[in-house]
Amino acid sequence: MNEKEILRKSILNALKTMTDDELEQRAEPLYERFMKQPIIQDAKTVALTISMAHELPTRPLIEKLWSLSKTIVVPRVTCSKARLMDFYILSSFENLVTSSFGVLEPDPTTAKQIDKALIDVAVVPGVAFNNKGYRIGYGGGYYDTFLEEYPSIATISLLYDFQLQQKVHEEPHDQRVDHLIIEGDKG
Numbered sequence: 001m002n003e004k005e006i007l008r009k010s011i012l013n014a015l016k017t018m019t020d021d022e023l024e025q026r027a028e029p030l031y032e033r034f035m036k037q038p039i040i041q042d043a044k045t046v047a048l049t050i051s052m053a054h055e056l057p058t059r060p061l062i063e064k065l066w067s068l069s070k071t072i073v074v075p076r077v078t079c080s081k082a083r084l085m086d087f088y089i090l091s092s093f094e095n096l097v098t099s100s101f102g103v104l105e106p107d108p109t110t111a112k113q114i115d116k117a118l119i120d121v122a123v124v125p126g127v128a129f130n131n132k133g134y135r136i137g138y139g140g141g142y143y144d145t146f147l148e149e150y151p152s153i154a155t156i157s158l159l160y161d162f163q164l165q166q167k168v169h170e171e172p173h174d175q176r177v178d179h180l181i182i183e184g185d186k187g
């Protein structure tokens, strides 16, 4: 394993030691700060992922955004070789399908696909981040590819304190996240 893979694995292991209750309780103040961000308040369409086990839960965020009548869109991988994903409108947690990677995705036969240019803000998932917003993700290169193609989309990530790691190095294809909401920070 190289340094990046070792760091990814060690942070994933730390996430795995957290119970569902701890994941959600520690995320709660982050949700509040997220909802106060002007880019979120001004956004019409917000892209999120549907979190899986051992990840910062996104369901409470999606529900808060729905209550403000924001349009929520979630990705579906369409070509893993080209690292491509399309986005579909999420209107409930029903009718999702489990992808070959084990993540929940919209059902393309029933969900409405949107033009990615309509996304105002993307909530970017990640494993470890440095304070400049460079990131180690889950290893697929999907977000790097997507954000490179749509540079005008604002980006934001929420992270537990141990996910802030100055050892994260920027690689040429890495796209940085504009706004980090970090556990333990103020504001």
Ligand SMILES: Nc1ncnc2c1ncn2[C@@H]1O[C@H](COP(=O)(O)OP(=O)(O)OP(=O)(O)O)[C@@H](O)[C@H]1O
Pocket: 083, 125, 126, 135, 136, 137, 138, 139, 140, 141, 142, 143, 144, 145, 148, 173, 174
């Ligand atoms: N824009 C790109 N152009 C060419 N190759 C890319 C690009 N983005 C990612 N890759 C390739 O995809 C693979 C995974 O990239 P990386 O390790 O940065 O994924 P990640 O940031 O963890 O994933 P994600 O962006 O989905 O969160 C690497 O082999 C990388 O070279």
Ligand SMILES: [Mg+2]
Pocket: 135, 136, 137, 141, 144, 173, 174, 175
């Ligand atoms: Mg990357």
